[in-house]
Amino acid sequence: MSRIAYTAAQVFDGEKLTGNIAVVVEGGLVQELVAAHDLANDVTVHDLGNVILSPGFVDVQVNGGGGVLLNDDPSLQAIETIIAAHRTFGTASLLPTLITDTPDVTRRAVEAAIAAERAATPGFAGLHLEGPHLSVKRHGAHDTALIRPMEADDLKMLLEAKSALRTLVVTVAPESVSPGQIGELAKVGVIVSLGHSDCSYDTAMRCFDAGTTMVTHLFNAMSQLGNREPGLVGAALASGAASAGLIVDGYHVHPAAMQAALKAKAGPGAIFLVTDSMSTVGSDIQSFTLNGREIIRSGGRLTLADGTLAGADIDMLACVRNAREMLGLPLESALAMATSAPADALRRPDLGRLRPGCRAKMIVLEPNLKSVRMADAA
Numbered sequence: 001m002s003r004i005a006y007t008a009a010q011v012f013d014g015e016k017l018t019g020n021i022a023v024v025v026e027g028g029l030v031q032e033l034v035a036a037h038d039l040a041n042d043v044t045v046h047d048l049g050n051v052i053l054s055p056g057f058v059d060v061q062v063n064g065g066g067g068v069l070l071n072d073d074p075s076l077q078a079i080e081t082i083i084a085a086h087r088t089f090g091t092a093s094l095l096p097t098l099i100t101d102t103p104d105v106t107r108r109a110v111e112a113a114i115a116a117e118r119a120a121t122p123g124f125a126g127l128h129l130e131g132p133h134l135s136v137k138r139h140g141a142h143d144t145a146l147i148r149p150m151e152a153d154d155l156k157m158l159l160e161a162k163s164a165l166r167t168l169v170v171t172v173a174p175e176s177v178s179p180g181q182i183g184e185l186a187k188v189g190v191i192v193s194l195g196h197s198d199c200s201y202d203t204a205m206r207c208f209d210a211g212t213t214m215v216t217h218l219f220n221a222m223s224q225l226g227n228r229e230p231g232l233v234g235a236a237l238a239s240g241a242a243s244a245g246l247i248v249d250g251y252h253v254h255p256a257a258m259q260a261a262l263k264a265k266a267g268p269g270a271i272f273l274v275t276d277s278m279s280t281v282g283s284d285i286q287s288f289t290l291n292g293r294e295i296i297r298s299g300g301r302l303t304l305a306d307g308t309l310a311g312a313d314i315d316m317l318a319c320v321r322n323a324r325e326m327l328g329l330p331l332e333s334a335l336a337m338a339t340s341a342p343a344d345a346l347r348r349p350d351l352g353r354l355r356p357g358c359r360a361k362m363i364v365l366e367p368n369l370k371s372v373r374m375a376d377a378a
Contacts, residue, residue, distance in 0.1 A: 014340035056092020063128025064279035085282030089315035092361035100131030126167025141310035142215030174198035204235035
């Protein structure tokens, strides 16, 4: 098996940028990072030039892409189409995400995800079920008629799904799920995320104590940070056990609020980028339906007829660029929010970094972050 060394003007390993470094790959895995001038003679060198070599982006929340929405077509073929659409924008690993739907659609989405896992589908990193066990008060674009409490059969289905999936994220609200149910899910490795909830700070903290480790699209569809009641936003920032996704499109959250959150977040949990993208990414469609309701694409926004934001019309490369330009983050921080931070939140040490043993899912970025390609297509 041949060894290939990739060199570039700068290499981002998931934490820091370094020059004059070679990433040595063999059998699809990173073998080592060495000084370019120390490479062995038997290594084939691919010099990528004046670019940034980085781990591929990791997206925890992807509802659709390439004209396909998982809710409309919960199938393996749809998952493959979504992955292909986002790969164009540098996302090497993603979780297809099902928005609140009927039990039958949920079952079919789980079956499709299990099929993707068994087929070792490139780019598939697990399944994210966002609902239906949410708060009606903070429903956002989710259909209130489909939101319901978690019952014994729901819990059983999720536990069985996790037995067949390496990574399963479930977004829930304390209004519909008990700490005991959260504990049962967490015990078998389900990543429980709080979202679409109007819960109090104390209630959220009890959920973190029960095993919740994530918060879905911070600030959006949740109780806000107040002076006497910090809400779910305050709990997410105060809890070092929880990581949180953030949609950096300039529409979902004001830049000043995002900057404040980044400064306030307690570790080791971190804030990471998510697209929360719908079927529009990688396509030219101007409208689509979700649970029978039309969603309109206009000016970089996706909205229902009443103006409610309904997912995002953004790819991960644009999120990284916005983190740099809109939030003023250093390049290393912006890249980490799309690579190592979401990988850590998913407990996936094989993703989001370039270090020995990691999957060699690498991307090539132009220094201005205007374009990206996969390293294997260089």
